[in-house]
Amino acid sequence: MKALKGFALPIAFLVLWQVWAMVVGLHSDTLGAAPVDIAVAFLAGIRDGSILDATGMTLTAAAGGLAMGAALGILAGFLFGLLPPLSRLSRITVEVLRPVPAVAILPIALLVFGFGYAMEIAIIAFACFFPVMLLTEAAIRQITPRLMEVARVMRLSSVQRTSKIVFPAVLPRLFVAFRLAAGVALIVSVTVEIAANPQGLGYRLMLAGQSLRPADMFATLFWVGLIGWALNWALVRTEKKLFPFHSLRRIEE
Amino acid sequence: MTATLHYLDRRDGHEPVAGAKTKRNPLISLKGVGLNFGSHEVLRDIDVEIGEGEFVCVIGPSGCGKTTLLRILAGLIRASRGSVSYRGQIQTEPARDIAIVFQDYANALLPWRTASANVSLALEAAGTPRAERKDRIAALLEKVGLSKHADKYPSEMSGGMQQRLQIARCLAQNPSVILMDEPFGALDAMTRQKLQDEILSIVSDSNVTAFFVTHDLEEAIYLGDRVIALEPNPGRIAELIDVPLARPRNQLTTREEPEFLALRRKLFDFVMRYE
Numbered sequence: 001m002k003a004l005k006g007f008a009l010p011i012a013f014l015v016l017w018q019v020w021a022m023v024v025g026l027h028s029d030t031l032g033a034a035p036v037d038i039a040v041a042f043l044a045g046i047r048d049g050s051i052l053d054a055t056g057m058t059l060t061a062a063a064g065g066l067a068m069g070a071a072l073g074i075l076a077g078f079l080f081g082l083l084p085p086l087s088r089l090s091r092i093t094v095e096v097l098r099p100v101p102a103v104a105i106l107p108i109a110l111l112v113f114g115f116g117y118a119m120e121i122a123i124i125a126f127a128c129f130f131p132v133m134l135l136t137e138a139a140i141r142q143i144t145p146r147l148m149e150v151a152r153v154m155r156l157s158s159v160q161r162t163s164k165i166v167f168p169a170v171l172p173r174l175f176v177a178f179r180l181a182a183g184v185a186l187i188v189s190v191t192v193e194i195a196a197n198p199q200g201l202g203y204r205l206m207l208a209g210q211s212l213r214p215a216d217m218f219a220t221l222f223w224v225g226l227i228g229w230a231l232n233w234a235l236v237r238t239e240k241k242l243f244p245f246h247s248l249r250r251i252e253e
Numbered sequence: 254m255t256a257t258l259h260y261l262d263r264r265d266g267h268e269p270v271a272g273a274k275t276k277r278n279p280l281i282s283l284k285g286v287g288l289n290f291g292s293h294e295v296l297r298d299i300d301v302e303i304g305e306g307e308f309v310c311v312i313g314p315s316g317c318g319k320t321t322l323l324r325i326l327a328g329l330i331r332a333s334r335g336s337v338s339y340r341g342q343i344q345t346e347p348a349r350d351i352a353i354v355f356q357d358y359a360n361a362l363l364p365w366r367t368a369s370a371n372v373s374l375a376l377e378a379a380g381t382p383r384a385e386r387k388d389r390i391a392a393l394l395e396k397v398g399l400s401k402h403a404d405k406y407p408s409e410m411s412g413g414m415q416q417r418l419q420i421a422r423c424l425a426q427n428p429s430v431i432l433m434d435e436p437f438g439a440l441d442a443m444t445r446q447k448l449q450d451e452i453l454s455i456v457s458d459s460n461v462t463a464f465f466v467t468h469d470l471e472e473a474i475y476l477g478d479r480v481i482a483l484e485p486n487p488g489r490i491a492e493l494i495d496v497p498l499a500r501p502r503n504q505l506t507t508r509e510e511p512e513f514l515a516l517r518r519k520l521f522d523f524v525m526r527y528e
Contacts, residue, residue, distance in 0.1 A: 146355060146357060146360035146361050147360065147361070147363070149329060149353075149355075149361075150361055152329065152347055153327060153329070153351075153352065154349075154374065154375055154378040154426065155346075155349050155378060160377070160378065164374065164377070168363070169363075171365075244406070245364050245365055245406040245407070245409075
């Protein structure tokens with residue numbers, strides 16, 4: 001019942017939109033589209049497979065870029081977290097590169113890779129790398145010194161110390177970093193497809209707009225929103241399942 | 254019942270004078286221990302012998318090096334001068350049978366492990382076979398009154414429960430010595446009194462030696478066989494005070510005894526000199 005309450009607002013909004021469209025007499029070839037037309041366009045897209053194909057392309061690129069960016073980010077984060085001199089040495093470099101919008105490296109990626117998956121994955125990896133790296137480094141720094149003392153007092157071996165203290169201590173924060181990066185990956189993939197890469201949901205959205213099919217455009221747009229929401233929901237659920245103790249998660253949220 | 258009997262045995266063997274057992278069986282001895290952090294002298298010329306089964310409390314104004322002294326005993330930091338020996342051996346590294354109860358239980362417990370898994374950590378470290386762990390954990394949690402909370406995470410427990418859990422984990426190390434660094438400082442008065450009595454019964458049950466740092470003067474007198482009073486800048490021993498109060502101690506009657514009050518006055522005057 002509680003969960004259903006959240007749907008009241010969007011449903012009311014859709015109904016009002018539909019009524020407004022009927023009153024002003026919107027047609028599907030004008031700039032607007034009525035919710036019913038959008039639903040029809042969506043079903044058509046599902047039936048001819050075009051939406052699912054595009055979804056597959058976008059998610060493949062997002063997953064590839066996320067995997068690459070997160071892996072490199074975790075690696076670099078561990079190095080910087082465990083070796084502070086290295087972190088200090090590269091701080092300026094990181095601080096200069098980090099604020100560069102991922103889409104700004106599009107021209108370079110395009111020159112190097114041309115159109116297709118490789119270019120899109122490279123940009124997504126670039127975008128995911130920095131937040132994951134910074135959060136990983138912070139996670140390692142934030143292991144309380146007290147825990148390391150507990151390990152010493154109990155005379156844990158260095159292998160035990162790593163597997164029983166360091167890894168479990170950083171794991172929840174790594175997962176939070178991964179969850180945030182997953183959101184970034186989806187945003188960047190669609191952006192790159194809108195801006196340049198002729199594939200995936202972004203491209204479908206762009207094409208529908210340019211060829212004056214607003215119902216199709218809105219259908220794709222809502223679909224992207226739905227995917228983003230479902231992705232976050234699944235990751236939050238997984239996080240709660242994997243890390244049922246609250247204290248750490250509260251800090252992150 | 255058995256606890257009481259055991260306790261009486263111990264008293265018959267070693268008492269009546271608190272200092273007497275020290276001479277008989279020095280478990281830990283500090284000779285001329287001093288410590289510098291850079292050019293700052295933290296501790297100077299600490300000479301103490303602690304006997305097996307003795308309960309020693311340390312008090313002193315803040316900044317007198319109480320916690321530092323405990324950390325030296327634990328082998329977590331090394332003295333700049335002098336020597337610390339444990340069972341006749343010079344101590345350089347933490348010993349497996351010396352456990353520490355930290356004040357900040359929330360940081361010392363592993364938040365991703367349940368109560369029983371936190372106790373398990375000490376057993377895993379000691380290489381206890383998996384098959385034996387379950388029973389040991391159950392017994393230890395029972396001892397500190399947490400049997401019903403075995404599957405809770407520390408964040409789901411009150412401060413008093415978390416500190417009990419840390420004590421259980423220390424007991425899992427099968428310690429001969431328990432070092433406690435203001436363990437009840439963050440707890441409310443009622444919980445604190447309860448835990449004081451629990452720690453007394455645990456210590457007398459298992460005949461461990463206790464080294465207890467506190468800023469609460471009454472707590473030091475109530476718990477200890479002896480109180481070490483440290484003075485600051487640099488931290489050194491101002492006085493070693495025997496506590497001749499009878500055991501088992503009682504929160505009401507012990508605290509009303511004239512000797513208790515006299516000691517309280519003495520320690521209070523001592524601390525006030527530096528505040």
